[in-house]
Each structure stands twice: as C-alpha cells, then as structure tokens.
Amino acid sequence: MPTNRRDVLKQLGTIGAAGLGSVGLTGTASAHVQDPYADRWIAADSSNYTNDNKSASEINWIIIHVTEGSYEGTVSWFQNPDSDVSTQYVIRNSDGHATQMVHNEDSAWHGGGQNYSFHSIGIEHEGFVGETNFTDALYQKSANIVSWACDTYGIPKQRPTGVAPCDARNGGGIIGHHQVPESDCNYNDHTDPGSTWDWDYFMDLVGGSNGGGNKFADGDRVTPTTNLNTREQPGTDQPIVATISPGEVGEIMNGPIDKGGYRWWGVHWLDRNVWGWSVERYLSYA
Ligand SMILES: [Zn+2]
Numbered sequence: 042m043p044t045n046r047r048d049v050l051k052q053l054g055t056i057g058a059a060g061l062g063s064v065g066l067t068g069t070a071s072a073h074v075q076d077p078y079a080d081r082w083i084a085a086d087s088s089n090y091t092n093d094n095k096s097a098s099e100i101n102w103i104i105i106h107v108t109e110g111s112y113e114g115t116v117s118w119f120q121n122p123d124s125d126v127s128t129q130y131v132i133r134n135s136d137g138h139a140t141q142m143v144h145n146e147d148s149a150w151h152g153g154g155q156n157y158s159f160h161s162i163g164i165e166h167e168g169f170v171g172e173t174n175f176t177d178a179l180y181q182k183s184a185n186i187v188s189w190a191c192d193t194y195g196i197p198k199q200r201p202t203g204v205a206p207c208d209a210r211n212g213g214g215i216i217g218h219h220q221v222p223e224s225d226c227n228y229n230d231h232t233d234p235g236s237t238w239d240w241d242y243f244m245d246l247v248g249g250s251n252g253g254g255n256k257f258a259d260g261d262r263v264t265p266t267t268n269l270n271t272r273e274q275p276g277t278d279q280p281i282v283a284t285i286s287p288g289e290v291g292e293i294m295n296g297p298i299d300k301g302g303y304r305w306w307g308v309h310w311l312d313r314n315v316w317g318w319s320v321e322r323y324l325s326y327a
Pocket of ligand 1: 105106107218231233
C-alpha cells in the first residue's frame with residue numbers, strides 16, 4: 042500500500058514511463074505487466090533467466106525465499122553472469138523497498154530442477170533463515186506484490202502445506218522454497234523461508250482477511266489509473282453505471298468484496314455524484 046504521497050507519485054511515474062510494458066490484465070503473451078508495488082527495476086543479467094514471455098495461465102505459484110545475504114548484495118548477485126540464479130523480486134527488510142529484476146512473464150531461475158521456475162514468480166526477502174526478525178514493512182510490501190500477482194495471473198491465494206506437486210502444472214498457490222519438490226518428488230535441501238517467517242501473518246495480509254492488508258479504507262480519496270467502469274454491484278457481469286476517467290476523484294464508501302478474481306470497492310464519484318463498484322487494481326490514491 043502506498044503509505045505516503047511520494048510513493049503514490051512514484052507509482053504514477055512508473056505507470057507513465059515508456060518501455061516498462063502495459064498496465065493491466067493482458068490476455069496475450071506479448072506484453073509485460075508492470076507491477077504497481079516495485080520501487081525500482083534493475084534487470085538481472087540476461088544469462089540468469091529465460092525470456093519465456095509466458096501467458097498468465099502458465100503462472101501458477103509464488104515461491105517465498107530468504108536471501109542469506111544483504112539486499113544490495115543479492116541484487117548485485119543476480120546481475121552477475123556467473124551466478125546463474127535470479128528471482129523476479131528482492132525486498133529489503135528495513136523498509137520493504139522492492140527491486141524487480143525479471144519480468145513476471147519470464148522465468149527467473151530459483152525453483153530447482155523441476156518445472157517450478159517456469160510456472161512461478163520468485164520473491165527474495167532479505168534475511169537469514171531462522172534468525173531474521175522480518176519487519177512489518179517487508180511483510181506488507183511482499184503481501185502487496187503477492188496479492189497483486191495472484192489477482193493478475195490467477196494464482197490461488199492459498200498456501201498448500203507439505204511438499205508441492207511434482208509437476209508445477211498441477212495446482213497452484215503460495216509456497217516456501219523448501220516446499221518445491223526435487224526430481225524424485227520429495228523435499229529439496231533448502232530450508233527457506235525458515236522458522237522466523239510468520240506464514241499466518243503473511244497470508245492474512247495477502248488475503249486481507251484480518252483487515253490489515255486492505256489497500257483502502259472508508260473515506261479514502263481515489264482516482265482511476267485508466268478509464269475505469271464503475272458498476273451497480275461487484276462483478277464484471279454487472280451493469281455499468283459510468284466510465285470514470287483518470288483524474289476524477291471518488292471517495293471509498295464500501296468494500297472490499299472479492300468477486301470473479303477481482304477485489305471491488307464501492308466508490309462515490311464526487312464530480313458526477315454517482316455511486317458504483319470498481320476494481321481495486323485500477324484505483325490509486327487521489
Ligand atoms: Zn530459496
């Protein structure tokens with residue numbers, strides 16, 4: 042969640058920047074979707090990932106890692122052609138600052154010998170297994186990215202326990218690196234994210250079920266990031282009340298409600314004096 046005006050402006054600047062790909066859900070394999078939560082983009086070395094340009098339907102898993110090193114050291118390592126490893130994101134523990142290094146549609150190399158690298162998004166969290174106290178800022182940023190990615194790529198917001206399916210095409214969800222199967226379908230020898238990672242707290246943030254992960258609250262002023270339909274009820278099959286343009290301001294009145302793979306907010310669009318439900322992904326703070 043953007044916690045201050047600077048974050049919001051940075052977010053808008055990212056959306057407006059050329060060459061970072063299109064904003065919003067794409068049904069094709071040709072466009073990179075730019076995540077609204079990453080604070081910067083630093084490309085991993087091209088020899089450390091595969092340029093697969095996948096469609097959303099092929100991305101089934103989020104894999105949670107811990108760096109075993111510093112934030113900047115990890116970012117540097119993924120830029121080093123000798124490393125042969127990468128993840129899509131690296132997140133700093135002190136403040137939740139996030140670097141994206143591989144497009145989500147491409148395959149970062151973090152998922153072991155099975156097909157998990159191809160069918161997943163990897164997130165590195167700065168720290169050491171079993172030792173690090175992960176900060177609220179890190180959990181919140183990671184949860185924002187994960188929640189957004191689940192909505193964007195149709196990944197279930199669930200955490201299967203135990204070892205994950207041998208074939209990554211079966212099922213989907215949010216798992217730790219230690220749950221990724223080896224070629225014999227048993228556990229690998231990684232232990233991250235380890236005992237100090239609070240899965241219950243993290244999954245509450247991802248799902249918003251404890252309220253702490255909600256992007257908006259009643260009374261927040263919002264504006265669309267693109268021409269945005271507002272509807273009589275939550276759901277893309279509901280009648281359109283109006284199409285709101287970027288710059289128009291609304292006030293959050295109700296929600297959120299999860300329906301049809303989207304999170305919906307009831308908004309009073311002030312200039313038009315109309316009420317309707319709009320999709321969270323295309324709303325930012327006004
Ligand atoms: Zn790992």
